[in-house]
Amino acid sequence: MITLGIESSCDDTSIALVENGIKVLASLVSSQIEIHKRFGGVVPEVASRKHLEAILPLLNEALAKADKKLTDIDQIAVTAGPGLLGPLLVGLTTAKALAWYLKVPLVPVNHIEAHLTAAFLTAEQLPEYPFLGLIVSGGHSNLVYATGPRDFEELAHTLDDAPGELYDKVSRHLGLGYPGGPIIQRTAEGGDCKRYKLPKPMSGKGFVFSFSGLKTAVMRIMEKEGDALNMPDLCASLQYTVAETLAEKVELALKERKPKVLAMAGGVAANKILRERMQKIADKHKIRLLLPTIHLCTDNGAMVAAHGFLTSKLAPENSIMVNASANWEMGQPYNF
8 A cells, every 4th residue: 555645744845655654665855944044943934835835846756756656646644733734734735635636545644643653664664562652853752652553641741842942942042053953963073971061850750851941051051151161062961961861751661661662753863862872771671772764753754654554544534624733632533
């Protein structure tokens, strides 16, 4: 079965074709990073217009790369939420039109759930349940225990900023640019991660994340150090503290639930220090760690197509009537 995946929840337009939920035939992304750099973040109205310009040419390019025709598509999976409402509607409207024209099923997909599926997509295997999942991105920080394709017990979520949002804000204050995550990682190369001691927010307080305190701590160090501030050391210290903060919660969950698989996904899952830290945890607990490739960490249509394949039987019969939902939570029913 060939699933067309459409992703447009934020500033990346992505189209993918995936066979049987595990084999990526084509996965293309049109990035808007250069456009939004001047604003220091994503402008929803601008993002929507750029999605409109990119989505159909990208579809044609993906079909050509996979050597497939429109009529080879068996079903269409599309991100219906969460995300920015305008961008979501561009992808969803396109998917509805194609599904109606091709007379194929339409599967609305939860963007955050799909991120976790990307970890299994990289391994070219369907998920085996239960597993522990950590999603870390610009807008999300969730630790979940997954028992089915749309069955998630949320163990922890952030009370304020997500890690990617933290990196963006810190990078902007440091004058490094946007997006913050990749820039901070590059700046931290060769830096001393123990030079600046940063707090681990909510340490020892069970399953809960908080990252806004880290931003404040970085600002105080900037003010205190002034011209003596060592940028690589500060960025390295920040990466280290974020990784250790996430590691503490993951270890707590592993001890409590004892899963055999840990899957990490989301844009921040591309961070080298965090990937290495999670591998150490997996080795310590003798479990399997699944990580997406760097390409599949960021928003992409392949993860949407793969998750659509997994959840197609759970989709509502009248999917063509489903609307976009900016705040659709993991595991919640299609009630919008």
